[in-house]
Amino acid sequence: MTQSIIKISKSDHMIAKLSAIAVALAIIDFFIPSPIPGVKPGIANIIILFTIYKYDFITGVWVSLLRVLVASMILGTFLGPTFFLSLMGAVMSLLSMYFLKDINKAFMSVIGLSVVSSSAHVLGQFLVVRLWIIPHDGILYLLPLFLLSSLIFGVVNGLIVENLLARKLNG
Amino acid sequence: MIRKLLFIRKFKTGDWLIITLSSFLIVLSMFMWWDLPDGKYIEIEKGQSTLGTYSINQDRIILVDGQIGQSQIEIKNGKARIKKSPCRKQYCVHQGWVNKKNQMVVCLPNYVSLFIIGDKKNYDSINY
Amino acid sequence: MKKHLKLSVLFIVVIIIFSLSECGNKLFQKKDYIFGTIVDIKIYGESKKIASEASDKILSNFNRLHQLLHPWEKSLIFKINKAIKNDSPFLLEDQEVISLIRRGQDYENQTEGFFNPAIGKLVSLWGFHSDIPLKSIPDPKVITKFVEAKPSMNNIKIKNDELNSLNKYVQIDMGAYAKGYALDQAKRILEQYKINNALINIGGNILAMGMHGDREWIVGVQDPRNPNAMATLPLKSGWSIGTSGDYQKYFTLNQQRYSHIIDPYTGYPPTNTQSVTILIPPDENSGEKSDAYTQPLFIVGVQKKIEMAKKLSISHYLIVLENNEILISDELNKIIMWQEKIDDKKITIY
Numbered sequence: 001m002t003q004s005i006i007k008i009s010k011s012d013h014m015i016a017k018l019s020a021i022a023v024a025l026a027i028i029d030f031f032i033p034s035p036i037p038g039v040k041p042g043i044a045n046i047i048i049l050f051t052i053y054k055y056d057f058i059t060g061v062w063v064s065l066l067r068v069l070v071a072s073m074i075l076g077t078f079l080g081p082t083f084f085l086s087l088m089g090a091v092m093s094l095l096s097m098y099f100l101k102d103i104n105k106a107f108m109s110v111i112g113l114s115v116v117s118s119s120a121h122v123l124g125q126f127l128v129v130r131l132w133i134i135p136h137d138g139i140l141y142l143l144p145l146f147l148l149s150s151l152i153f154g155v156v157n158g159l160i161v162e163n164l165l166a167r168k169l170n171g
Numbered sequence: 172m173i174r175k176l177l178f179i180r181k182f183k184t185g186d187w188l189i190i191t192l193s194s195f196l197i198v199l200s201m202f203m204w205w206d207l208p209d210g211k212y213i214e215i216e217k218g219q220s221t222l223g224t225y226s227i228n229q230d231r232i233i234l235v236d237g238q239i240g241q242s243q244i245e246i247k248n249g250k251a252r253i254k255k256s257p258c259r260k261q262y263c264v265h266q267g268w269v270n271k272k273n274q275m276v277v278c279l280p281n282y283v284s285l286f287i288i289g290d291k292k293n294y295d296s297i298n299y
Numbered sequence: 300m301k302k303h304l305k306l307s308v309l310f311i312v313v314i315i316i317f318s319l320s321e322c323g324n325k326l327f328q329k330k331d332y333i334f335g336t337i338v339d340i341k342i343y344g345e346s347k348k349i350a351s352e353a354s355d356k357i358l359s360n361f362n363r364l365h366q367l368l369h370p371w372e373k374s375l376i377f378k379i380n381k382a383i384k385n386d387s388p389f390l391l392e393d394q395e396v397i398s399l400i401r402r403g404q405d406y407e408n409q410t411e412g413f414f415n416p417a418i419g420k421l422v423s424l425w426g427f428h429s430d431i432p433l434k435s436i437p438d439p440k441v442i443t444k445f446v447e448a449k450p451s452m453n454n455i456k457i458k459n460d461e462l463n464s465l466n467k468y469v470q471i472d473m474g475a476y477a478k479g480y481a482l483d484q485a486k487r488i489l490e491q492y493k494i495n496n497a498l499i500n501i502g503g504n505i506l507a508m509g510m511h512g513d514r515e516w517i518v519g520v521q522d523p524r525n526p527n528a529m530a531t532l533p534l535k536s537g538w539s540i541g542t543s544g545d546y547q548k549y550f551t552l553n554q555q556r557y558s559h560i561i562d563p564y565t566g567y568p569p570t571n572t573q574s575v576t577i578l579i580p581p582d583e584n585s586g587e588k589s590d591a592y593t594q595p596l597f598i599v600g601v602q603k604k605i606e607m608a609k610k611l612s613i614s615h616y617l618i619v620l621e622n623n624e625i626l627i628s629d630e631l632n633k634i635i636m637w638q639e640k641i642d643d644k645k646i647t648i649y
């Protein structure tokens with residue numbers, strides 16, 4: 001028997017499991033064909049939202065950042081432009097959740113949070129693209145399209161999380 | 172059937188508020204950035220720097236050495252496109268021709284992008 | 300406690316976003332209107348603090364020059380003019396003004412008197428020392444009287460800090476080279492601040508220093524009959540560009556345009572030219588020359604323009620004649636980029 005110095009808590013296991021699912025979803029997301037590069041359903045956000053609602057915000061942060069890191073390593077984009085895009089998206093998305101997560105659930109469900117966070121994700125990515133990758137106002141031309149897609153997928157993802165939460169509570 | 176439509180009930184006031192706000196933002200951003208007169212110039216950029224501004228009313232092929240190889244940009248009949256690109260996904264090539272102001276073709280892997288600009292001030296200062 | 304945490308996080312995020320957008324911006328720009336002149340300074344790749352300090356210095360220096368050289372408001376030049384009119388000697392110790400007068404004499408001699416800053420009386424007679432345009436043409440007899448008096452910068456003698464004029468009709472008006480001089484001074488100020496990349500525009504005259512990142516500065520040249528650029532061209536480091544045009548200051552009477560550029564030999568504004576644009580290579584007085592040399596080219600007859608440009612060693616010139624004909628030097632033609640359809644215009648390359 002070897003004694004482990006680092007104690008692996010129950011919550012670590014949970015974070016690992018959730019992150020694994022998030023990474024898997026992120027990779028599926030990556031390979032979904034899209035008519036416009038960058039317009040993606042962002043299904044990994046389902047797990048992040050689920051985690052925040054089911055557990056707590058800090059766990060959500062862990063899952064989100066681990067997802068960005070591990071998915072980029074698997075896809076070979078680590079430290080490339082795509083990595084920073086997805087990191088900035090994740091950070092902005094988490095920030096928006098941080099500000100809105102405590103709003104009364106009777107007033108706003110996870111659907112609203114899903115739309116806000118996916119819009120924040122898009123805005124974060126545009127910030128990186130505008131300032132670093134393509135420093136030209138011309139890219140703003142694509143912003144309405146990205147925001148529209150984040151609205152649609154935000155609603156869909158939000159509904160899925162809503163269902164997941166309901167099922168877990170029942171079962 | 173009715174059961175399926177019940178998901179509408181899950182939307183709370185706050186959700187509708189957010190959806191309305193988001194739609195409003197989308198429409199606003201469309202008005203702000205989607206005016207679509209024909210462009211007059213194309214601007215080619217590599218990474219942070221502008222390689223040049225070219226009139227769109229000419230037939231010309233411009234070769235750009237990007238991050239991973241050479242991109243071929245074609246200007247013809249008042250339109251522009253990326254004709255050949257060394258990138259794997261070829262998104263930029265598939266996008267085809269652009270000619271409206273504010274339109275653009277971007278090749279992220281090769282750090283090459285082209286923008287259609289309108290009656291833009293293409294000088295730093297004017298002598299009079 | 301928790302509320303405060305949220306607020307401070309929001310605060311930090313806002314600051315980060317602002318500082319991010321700040322570092323994407325390498326171009327500093329300052330524009331100000333000083334006494335009806337637009338001073339536009341662009342500085343590339345310097346910290347905002349230094350760029351802002353240097354441009355404030357340029358603006359305040361321009362302000363100072365204005366108060367020193369203004370031809371009809373209480374300035375040193377105004378006082379000199381008054382003394383000349385009264386035929387009395389003037390104690391002049393300002394070395395800057397003395398050297399400006401001396402260079403004015405040089406330019407007058409080089410241009411066979413077509414550049415003449417001593418004809419302030421004529422400029423004033425034509426109403427260009429006032430904001431109100433004339434309602435009728437000046438009396439031809441008075442014009443003839445002022446022309447025949449032959450005022451010249453060479454009439455001015457400065458000895459032992461004392462200025463005397465041999466001609467009572469001399470009235471100094473440095474309007475034709477003061478802005479160019481201000482450009483050369485602006486360049487010196489930027490050099491003091493160790494700024495290498497800048498583009499300075501004082502009332503339309505432009506001087507370039509260094510580059511805009513990895514490309515040259517691009518300047519537009521205004522179409523004399525439309526409010527847009529008819530052409531653009533790269534302005535290399537140290538070069539200046541200047542234009543004299545009949546559209547800058549003028550008034551119209553009976554469909555006839557009278558510009559502020561007066562022919563010292565006739566006393567009337569010439570009517571054969573719309574604009575003259577020249578480029579001057581790096582030189583101690585590059586900005587000043589780009590300002591001063593356009594006037595003689597504007598005034599001399601169409602046949603003599605090219606000859607005058609050669610005499611002044613101007614290799615880059617663009618002249619738009621009244622009939623829309625364009626005369627351009629080969630050197631300038633090689634770098635100019637036309638922005639308008641010029642197929643219908645007659646262009647002659649020299």
